[in-house]
Amino acid sequence: MNILLLGSGGREHALAWKLTQSPHCQQLYIAPGNAGTALCGTNINMSVTDFDTIKQFVLDKAIGMVIVGPEEPLVKGIVDVFRKDASLQHVAIIGPAQYGAQLEGSKAFAKKFMMRHNIPTAQYREFDASNYEEGIPYLQQHALPIVLKADGLAAGKGVLICQSHVEAIAEFELMLQQSKFGDASKKVVVEEFLDGIEMSVFVVTDGKNYVLLPEAKDYKRIGEGDSGLNTGGMGAVSPVPFADDVFMKKVIDRVVEPTVKGLEKENIDYKGFVFVGLIKVGDEPLVIEYNCRMGDPETEVVMPRLKTDLVELMLATANGTLDKITIEQDARVACTVMAVSGGYPGSYEKGFAISGLDSPVDADSLVFHAGTTTKDGEVVTNGGRVLCVTSYDESITGAVYKSKQVLKQIGYDGMYYRKDIGYEFE
Incomplete structure (x- = not known):
């Protein structure tokens, strides 16, 4: 099967890395992609919201599946375009239709949905x-x-x-x-304001059935000890130590199942990811927000821990057969540490050459590109969050240590990363 993946960040590199492990993936295209996704498939210079160009590309390249990475095309209705076009009916597209994408696209819509279905929130x-x-x-x-x-x-x-x-x-x-x-x-x-500790739960649903992917916790603040300005995410850990069986049963009973049943009850066309941003207040889970796609940098720890074939999982999502899928997880811990541009999350410069990407990497570590591109044959910075290193270990401390060792071999002007990811679990 030929697959088109939309997006250009670390999330998309992690998804591309996982998709290419499937025997069902013949040719992978990523639009627009980055220097890392080019190692997994073919980058296509195409905007994620240029639906006419995307349609023509899908037809020209006999694409059988489209996976939408970022939220913007979903909120703008890319799934509806595919649903309504007779020539695209055969293409499996992963993501909610525009109405369901309001779970992320409108905070008020999401809050009303939670109230209707008695889902705990602020x-x-x-x-x-x-x-x-x-x-x-x-x-x-x-x-x-x-x-x-x-x-x-x-x-x-x-x-x-x-x-x-x-x-x-x-x-x-x-x-x-x-x-x-x-x-x-x-x-x-x-x-x-809710005072507690946050985590992310990732649901894949076909609108009726669902499966849970490995959970994660990300770190939003630029400074160590969770200080300074918010960012898109400076790192993530999975699994989350406090999310034990008792807590996760509350999450499933009070949040996940009412969410999926709510989608079904309201006939919302939703075949894709539901990212539930949770906060643990005392011992109780409350929903902070929904996203209608995978998170970043959480995907960079979730995909490495997912042992199930991602293409098979996505096909079952599109076909409404998720009840036939069993999720297998790597028992090891995965932690990612994100390297960013100097000045981020404020103003920053791009175009700095990145050294050390060819350095030998331990079998337990993976480098995922985020804001990178290729210029004159070398990889250069092209965003605020540049790349991240995900490592496996038996402990969070061990995995973070391995990621930092790899990052020491990589360099570019202004490079910065937090050295304390997972600090509260040491």
């Missing part, structure tokens, strides 16, 4: 231009800290945790009246 209210005036006294009386979320997609920057009422009201005004996050903040969700 208390909230939503505001827009029509009830802006009600928001001011609501914020003035709200317990601190206050969480403000832009309703739409804001490239991971639309969530603010305000420590004072003055800050919350100022940000509320910037979001709603001055379009701080563009159209994404035309509506704002105000939530109570």
Whole structure:
């Protein structure tokens, strides 16, 4: 089968690496891909939201399956384009239709879905231009800290945790009246702050059946000890030590099954990944957010621990036969450490040559590219998050140590990575 994978990050390199291990994968194309995905298949210079060009490519190359990596094409309706086009009916496409993609594309949609299906989450209210005036006294009386979320997609920057009422009201005004996050903040969700430890649960569903992939915990802050600005993710660990059988049974009973049953009950066309962002408050799981695709850098630890054939898993998802699939996991720990550009998550420069990528890597370690490209025959930086190293070990400490040893062999101007991924589990 010829497969098209959409996206260009570390998530896509990890997916491409896993897809090519399947005997069902004949030719893999990645659009637009990066310097790492080029080692797994053929990169195609094609935008993930140029649906007409994607359609023609799928037909020209006899693509049998399309896997959508990032959220933007899903929220913009790529699945609907395939569903409605007679010439594309035979193509398996992995991801929800546009309506279901609102689980990620609209915070308000997701919260209402959780409320309808009694899924535990933070208390909230939503505001827009029509009830802006009600928001001011609501914020003035709200317990601190206050969480403000832009309703739409804001490239991971639309969530603010305000420590004072003055800050919350100022940000509320910037979001709603001055379009701080563009159209994404035309509506704002105000939530109570939840104090706990976060983790990510990954569900694959065909709209009726589901399977669970290995869980993970990522590290968002740029600085060690979880300090500084939020990023797209500086590293991840899997499995998560506190997610024992008792806790995971609560997650399945209270979150995963009500979510999948809710999709089925509401006839939502959803054949793909549901990424559930959870927070453990005391011993209870609450949902922070849904995403309609795999996470990054979590995919870089989930895929290495997944022993099941990914193409078979995706085919069962598209065909509605996930009840026939059993997920097998590598018992070892996997940890990834992300190397980023100097200045990230603020402004940074691109185009720096990356050295050391040809250095011998231990059999227990994998290098996944994120923001890289090839220029004049050499691999150069092309994003804020540049690459990550995932390693296996019997312990988190051991796996992180191995990843850092590999990163010591790699270099580029301004390279930075956190040395304390998994620190709270040592």
